Amino acid sequence: MKLILTTEVSGLGAPGDVVEVKDGYGRNYLVPRGFAIRWTRGAESQIASIKKARAAREIRDLGSAQEVAGRLGGLKVRLATRAGEAGRLFGSITTGDIAEAVKSAGGPQLDRRRIVIDNAIKSVGTHRVSVRLHPEVVANLDVEVVAG
Template sequence: MKLILTNEVSGLGTPGDVVEVKDGYGRNYLIPRGYAMRWTRGAEKQIETIRKARDAREIRDLGTAKEVAGQLGALRVRLTTRAGESGRLFGSITTGDIAEAVKAAGGPILDRRRIEIVNPIKSVGSHRVTVRLHPEVAAGIDVEVVAG
């Protein structure tokens, strides 16, 4: 099945890429979640618009990405949320919460879709998350979650 990606899919491509995937993966996962749309001649004309939007959001070059990674490495991010007696959170910390906390801590504005949480953050304490700033640059952020 030939698809045009509308969002970044890890291991597959970036918005505007035309990819060939198995029918079930495209029909049952990528298209319903809005990560891709079917490739047609009419849809191919939209590729340029998707790429322009992606370029506007992306960090321009490798040097800038490394500079932002340095800023993030020196940043202390602290999130206050509700938690039970044992330190377990009511809910979990999302990528949107982390993006807002980074901005509030004086860091750069991050796209929440670039933040990767390997294990869900569901307890108080210190957690490490990764931010994909550029295809070649990833920055780690230490997030401290405290009960409030």
């Protein structure tokens, strides 16, 4: 099955890429969740607009991605949230919360979809998250969660 990706799918491609996948994977997973649309001659024209939108959001090249990674490495990100007496949070920290905290700490504007949280952040303390800035550049960021 031939599809056009509308969002980044790990191990498959980036928005605007035309990919060939098994019928079941495309029909039962990618298309219903909005990760891809069926490829047709008419949909081919949408590829340009998808790639243009991606280029506006994406960091331009490897050099600028490495520069942003350096800025993120030296950044102190602190997030204040509600927590119980034992340090357990009411809810959890999301990628959107982290993107806002980075921006308010003086860091660059990050797309929340580029932030990867390995283990759910549900307690007070320092947690490490990864930021995929470029296919070749991944920055690690320490986020300090405090009760507030």
